Amino acid sequence: MCRMLAVLSARPFSIRRWLLDVNPGLLGLSLRGKNAPHRDGLGYAFRDPQGKWHLFRFGPQALAQAEIPGPLEREATFLLAHARKSSPEYAQFRGGLYAHPLFYDGVFLCHNGTVRDIERLGLAHGTDSQRLLFWLARRWKPRTPERLEECLRDLLQSVSDFSALNLLLSEGENLYAFCAFRTNPEYFTLWFRKGGDFVAVASEPADGEEGWSPMENGELRLVRPDLSLSRVALLEPGEAGA
Structure with missing residues (x-):
């Protein structure tokens, strides 16, 4: 249960803007x-x-x-940021090691x-998010949009209790932004905005x-460095059980 943010821009921007200055920004979403x-836990990569x-x-x-x-005064063209609220199942994992963005x-x-039911992805250690990353990084080869789509379809066939x-x-x-939920559609949302020189x-x-x-539930969106967009529906309406 977390709040997260990504910005991809054609022009450099101060990471402080999206983390602190805009309202709510990541800090406001966190608090x-x-x-x-x-x-x-809290983290960002830029x-x-x-x-x-x-x-x-x-x-x-x-x-x-x-x-x-x-x-926070550094400039970036790409920002990924995340404020973590640990699930009860993983309440003991609360150090910076478990903060997102995860990288592997x-x-x-x-x-x-x-x-x-993360164990369906195979034996591994850590939180469900860490194990999900290990599974995905091993299978997403080559690192193409088409292969990621295949991996996410496989993921939705492999796990069901989420x-x-x-x-x-x-x-x-x-x-890449992927939205898929089975419960609480008012909370498990992803929102998208395309500005003049950023997404x-x-x-x-x-x-x-x-x-x-x-x-939409089951939607995958791709934003390329030139800010061109594409989307694909990986679930039919109502298929996720929300």
């Missing part, structure tokens, strides 16, 4: 979003204008104040939801501007 607070990625993750001890730590084998992942599989993913170039996706509208629209 005042639906089912708040979300303060069991790609700087030179193309280098940077990853920062913090546990609850770093979040005692109503703020976001780290180099070139893949960044932010996840909202709980997968209770609240949501809402994902923000990247292999370092493209942004943003968030658990709830992350600023006060118009243009946010909710993604």
Whole structure:
């Protein structure tokens, strides 16, 4: 149960803008979003204008104040950010090691939801989100949109006892947003906005501007570096059982 945010832009922007300055931004979603607070872990990854990625993750001890730590004045062209509220099944996993974005084998992942039958993906350790990333990174080869679509279809066939599989993913170039939920459709949402020179996706509208629209259950959206968009429905209406 988390709040998350992604921004892909044609022009560099200050990461502080989306983490702190806009209302609500990630901090507002963490403190005042639906089912708040979300303060069991917080992290963000960003790609700087030179193309280098940077990853920062913090546990609850770093979040005692109503703020976001780290180099907020840096500029980026791509931002992934996540405020974690641990599920009861994983309440003991609350350090920075378990904060998102998670990263493995070139893949960044932010996840909202709980997968209770995660063992169906094979033996592994850690939270459901970590095990989901390990499973996905091993199978998503080559790292093409078509192969990711196949992997997500396989995932939906492999697990069934989940609240949501809402994902923000990247292999370092493209942004992928996937919305799939089986319960609580008012909470397990992903919202999408295309601005003049950026695209943003968030658990709830992350600023006060118009243009946010909710993604459909079972929808996968791809945002390329030139901000061109494509979408595919991986579930038929009502198929997820929401």
